Amino acid sequence: MDTTKFDVVTIGAGPGATPAALYLARHSKRVAVIEQGHALGGTCLFEGCIPSKIYLETAKRIRDIQEAARFGLANAQFQELALSVLTERKQKILRQRSLEMQQRLTQLGVTVVYGRADFLDAHHVVVQTGDARKILSADYIIASPGSRPKPLRVPEADDASLWTNAQALKLDTIPSSLCIVGGGYIGAELATLYQALGTHVHVLEAASRILASEDPAIGAYLTKNWSSAINPIEVETDVRVTRIETRPDGRWTVGYNHPLRGFRRKTVDRVLVAIGREPNTGQMAWDKVGITLGPRGEVPVNRYFQTTAPHIYAPGDVNGQIMLAHAAARQSSIVAQHILKKPTAAAHDIVPHVIMSSPEIAAVGADTRSLVMHPTWRVTQWQYQHSVRPLVAGDERGFAQLIWDRATHKIMGCQIIGLGASELISEMTQVMTHQGTLESFVETVHPHPTLHEVVTDLAMKALIEAQSETAQEGGAIRTD
Structure with a gap:
């Protein structure tokens, strides 16, 4: 069997691999990209980030129609969802994004191979392409096979007709009820989507609150908002699902234990399991290249995303650090720079994330759970209703909060729940990345009236609080 030689081979063609492939190809490296799926883009493009946001955009339009009377638009009604039109819109966007990536790689001379890849030895990868096998050799290997849905280990939870996020985003049917x-x-994004489509949604969470990884105030606010919606989303926390049963009529019954109500059952049209994701490492022979997986199946890496085999890198979800597409893309770029002997490292505590619920959620850096460990840190909160743009837009739900250091006025973190949160977090991230302070944020002029005034007003309030605290203690007020 012939072997084709490359400088770099990537396993995967998602955001953990293609940025490195493009960067290295632009620097005259001979690169091959291996993709197991039918097109380039990875889970984010075909089963995650992008399909969900396409559908959530439709959900937003539905809510706008339902609230149109508040803006003087009488008799506006949402009557029917044209699933075929929505599905075609999604497919058109996915095809366009995938084709654009294919063209960019081709223009730079990158070889694209479709098939299932595995390690043959430390410098060789074997690819199963239909009935044929190809062997690729490389000086460096970038292994970025992504992640997969974490399974729910209870009876019948392995039934193929149970939904994961991938099945839920096919949108071939709209159930009347969904657990x-x-x-x-x-879970939060898909609850938002199906609620807007008219489905009665019931969320079961094992932790004491939904969005347990977020600041406690965020999950509490979203739960309250969901409960007061026109089509309320029911939430039960501290529960343990014990079994999922199919019924003769095709529906499902979920059995679970509640700490106060005991054993309960919920019968619904569909069940979606969304308990997280895990590194997609189970189908590759990592032992052949001397790599021992971690306890969660993740690939251990250093700050440059090098594995214990120095010529093999593992950026993206596969290392289990930050399972976000934009984090994977940044890690991929760091890998490329390290291969080219231009090392730079990521700041893992300054990686923003967003949740496209209604209202939107975004956060970066530290939150209020860090205050107990840092006595000089403070928290300041600003309500959306006190800024003009949310009032004009007719959506004054939500708040923004800032974590800052009273000694240095350095911004340590920010959380936002409200209109445009996913866009507002970027400026805060940039300020934090460059060690910005309350002063540097306030001194930046923001146009009026825009949503950016929400975080400007927040920073101004925090600065006033900082100066007041300093004055009360008899210290000098910062003027730099």
Whole structure:
């Protein structure tokens, strides 16, 4: 069997691999990209980030129609969802994004191979392409096979007709009722989507609150908002799902234990398991290249995303550090720079994330759970209703909060729940990345009236609080 030689081979063609492939190809490296799926883009493009946001955009339009009377638009009604039109819109966007990536790689001379890849030895990868096998050799290997849905280990939870996020985003049917097992970011976004489509949604969460990885105030606010919606989303926390049963009529019954109500059953049309994701490492022979997986199946890496085999890198979800597409893309770029002997490292505490619930959620850096460990840190909160743009837009739900250091006025973190949160977090991230302070944020002029005034007003309030605290203690007020 012939072997084709490359400088770099990537296993995977998602955001953990293609940025490195493009960067290295632009620097005259001979690169091959291996993709197991039918097109380039990875889980984010075909089963995660992008399909969910396409559908959530439709959900937002539905809510706008339902609230149109508040803006003087009488008799506006949402009557029917044209699933075929929505599905075609999704497919068109996915095809366009995938084709654009294919063209960019081709223009730079990158070889694209479709098939299932595995390690043959330390410098060789074997690819199963239909009935044929190809062997690729490389000086460096970038292994970025991504992640997969974490399974729910209870009776019948392995039934193929149970939904994961991938099945839920096919949107080939809209159930009248849906039970979502898991109240993390995936569960929150899909609850938002199906609620807007008219489905009665019930969320079961094992932790004491939904969005347990977020600041406690965020999950509490979203739960309250969901409960007061026109089509309320029911939330139960501290529960343990014990079994999922199919019924003769095709529906499902979820059995679970509640700490106060005891054993309960919920019968619904569909069940979605969204308890998180895990590294997709189970189908590759990592032992052949001397790599021992971690306790969660993750690939251990250093700050440059090098594995214990120095010529093999593992950026993205596969290392289990930050399972976000934009984090994977940044890690991929760091890998490429390290291969080219231009090392730079990521700041893992300054990686923003967003949740496209209604209202939107975004956060970066530290939250209020860090205050107990840092006595000089403070928290300041600003309500959306006190800024003009949310009032004009007719959506004054939510708040923004800032974590800052009273000694240095350095911004340590920010959480936002409200209109445009996913866009507002970027400026805060940039300020934090460059060691910005309350002063540096306040001194930046923001146009009026825009949503950016929410975080400007927040920073101004925090600065006033900082100066007041300093004055009360008899210290000098910062003027730098």
